[in-house]
Amino acid sequence: MSITTCTVILDNGASTIKAGILGIHDEQPRVIPNAIVRAKGDNATYIGHEVAKCQDYTSLRFRLPFEKVGARTLTIHPLGPTRYSCQGFLVDWDAQKAIWDGLFSKEVLAVNTAESSLLITEPYFNLPNIQDIYDQFVFEEYEFRSYFRCSPASLVPYGPLLAKPNMSPSECLLVIDSGFSFTHVVPILEGAVVWEAVKRIDVGGKLLTNHLKETVSYRQWNMMEETYIMNEIKEACCFVSEDFAKDLETCRARPTRNPIVQDYIFPDYSAHRPGRIRAPGESLGESYQTLTMNNERFTIPEILFRPTDIGLEQAGLSATVAASIALLPEDLQGMFWANIGLVGGNTAMPGFRNRLMAELRSLAPIDCEVAVYASDEPILEAYRSAVAFAARPEFPQFAVTREEYQEMGSNACRRKFRDWKPVEKDSARGREPAKGKGARGRADEDDESPPPATKKSARGRGRGRGASKRQS
Structure with missing residues (x-):
């Protein structure tokens, strides 16, 4: 063609x-x-x-x-x-x-x-x-x-993410773009980025994958050279906890009583067998190797909400959103709280929107509506x-x-x-x-x-x- x-x-x-x-x-x-x-x-x-x-x-x-x-x-x-x-x-x-x-x-x-x-x-x-x-x-x-x-x-206002039927696009919106290198909080007013209020967290998909590699290599298998495979495991197994303390306590229980634990079957490229999550009760042959994912499933994504856990002197995502909105005109802040959009691969993790919504609700003024819009395919948004x-x-x-x-x-x-x-x-x-x-x-x-x-x-x-x- x-x-x-x-x-x-x-x-x-x-x-x-x-x-x-x-x-x-x-x-x-x-x-x-x-x-x-x-x-x-x-x-x-x-x-x-x-x-x-x-x-x-x-x-x-x-x-x-x-x-x-x-x-x-x-x-x-x-x-x-x-x-x-x-x-x-x-x-x-x-x-x-x-x-x-x-x-x-x-x-x-x-x-x-x-x-x-x-x-x-x-x-x-x-x-x-x-x-x-x-x-x-x-x-x-x-x-x-x-x-x-x-x-x-700056392109998100033209897309379908925050579009509402029979209504003109909002002039005030806040985009959370969590990508490979960083996570940015970007307010947009009348189609223009308000750069003075843009905030950045030094946590992205690359850091999460590398931290998972180090954690798994210390606890189970040496995976320091397997960036591609560990990224696949992160995308297949990890989720954002909506109650971190409760899930952490659950993971201390016996494996039979722990609904969070998962076994990931490593890929076997010589047999053309891709990696996948092991089905409950599935029996495996001797040629299969597995990685047990327990609290790693949610402690790795938790870094987005608590960067101090790995030594970064930065606020978590929810506090960063609140700090960004606080720099905007006071009479418009309510509209930004009501129009928050999520883009970028990290926002596709299960539980991301619900966790963010719950934390933002506790930080927003009591008279403000909080609405977070998630894309079905945030990587393509x-x-x-x-x-x-x-x-x-x-x-x-x-x-x-x-x-x-x-x-x-x-x-x-x-x-x-x-x-x-x-x-x-x-x-x-x-x-x-x-x-x-x-x-x-x-x-x-x-x-x-x-x-x-x-x-x-x-x-x-x-x-x-x-x-x-x-x-x-």
């Missing part, structure tokens, strides 16, 4: 990419790992969409474009200086380009990027010079016709909201065209895209001096630059130049 004119939707998450073409993949996008994987079993390397071809998922080695490479001190007005980790930002552009090349190729989306538009998501508080590299890749490597870049939560936004007739007005970028460089994007860092009036008046093709980069970067790993790689690395040059 050869597509020459289309709008590509790219929810570029740190764990998985949700991608599709407007009008074709509106409900069900292609979901691929945002990683380059080295398999120990067959000694092969799989890039992005190719991971599905892997036959043995034991001892996989991951190279992630979104990786932790250090930390810097940023000043986020009016919050003051903050120690801000570079985890969660796109820092390995060689890896990301190789994954995007495969995604745009005939094997997956089959798009001619030079004749297409792009809507892509970026991390919250994305660093300015990393944003410039996004612009360069989109217009110089892939030569997209136009593109729009934004944070995932931002993508489907992006589809709804891109389908609107006014979407082209928000996008930056290739001609605008060639004329003004990244200044065109800074002018049009709503961002956490306001554009200075003086710099917005003039035109950015050209530095090579498409006015590359900035003349002088400020002290918010991440480590050198964020610099754009030279052409020809990864898997060749943009996919647009390979399409017929």
Whole structure:
């Protein structure tokens, strides 16, 4: 299939990419790992969409474009200086380009990027010079016709999550986005993110999986090299406790009297046997190996609500939500309490909404209604909201065209895209001096630059130049 004119939707998450073409993949996008994987079993390397071809998922080695490479001190007005980790930002552009090349190729989306538009998501508080590299890749490597870049939560107002029949969308909503690297609490007022009230908890799916690996390795099996398998176990077995003390006491009982305990049967890839939860009373042969999941099922997700349990000096999710709403206009706070939406993979765990609802009710003013809206597929919620936004007739007005970028460089994007860092009036008046093709980069970067790993790689690395040059 050869597509020459289309709008590509790219929810570029740190764990998985949700991608599709407007009008074709509106409900069900292609979901691929945002990683380059080295398999120990067959000694092969799989890039992005190719991971599905892997036959043995034991001892996989991951190279992630979104990786932790250090930390810097940023000043986020009016919050003051903050120690801000570079985890969660796109820092390995060689890896990301190789994954995007495969995604745009005939094997997956089959798009001619030079004749297409792009809507892509970026991390919250994305660093300015990393944003410039996004612009360069989109217009110089892939030569997209136009593109729009934004944070995932800013798209939620256009989606179905908080939509109510026969009613216009609420002007006040609060999005809890719990993803791979972090959990963000994001208030949105009249379609714009209120950045002064955005809060972050340094707990995401990656930390939960790693903590489960360490716990299981200490108590039962050495699973420190089995990140993929332990993530599968976390998603299959873990839940959020609605009464932590009661469930903890239950787990102290004998196994026969403990309804929480589960046995997970490890996968056997040589026999093409996937991992699964053992059925009650099921007898197993000697070739089966199992992992007993007892209080690990709920103590791992508990970190989201009590980060201090692992030494993080941060408030739990419920207290963070209350702190965020307290920074908003007092006369509007009641509307934010009544319009809370959940997105991101961690919110899919059973019990998440009920636990959050119960804790928020105790923290909210007595005269405020508390309503929490959960998505049936929270991993896809931002993508489907992006589809709804891109389908609107006014979407082209928000996008930056290739001609605008060639004329003004990244200044065109800074002018049009709503961002956490306001554009200075003086710099917005003039035109950015050209530095090579498409006015590359900035003349002088400020002290918010991440480590050198964020610099754009030279052409020809990864898997060749943009996919647009390979399409017929």
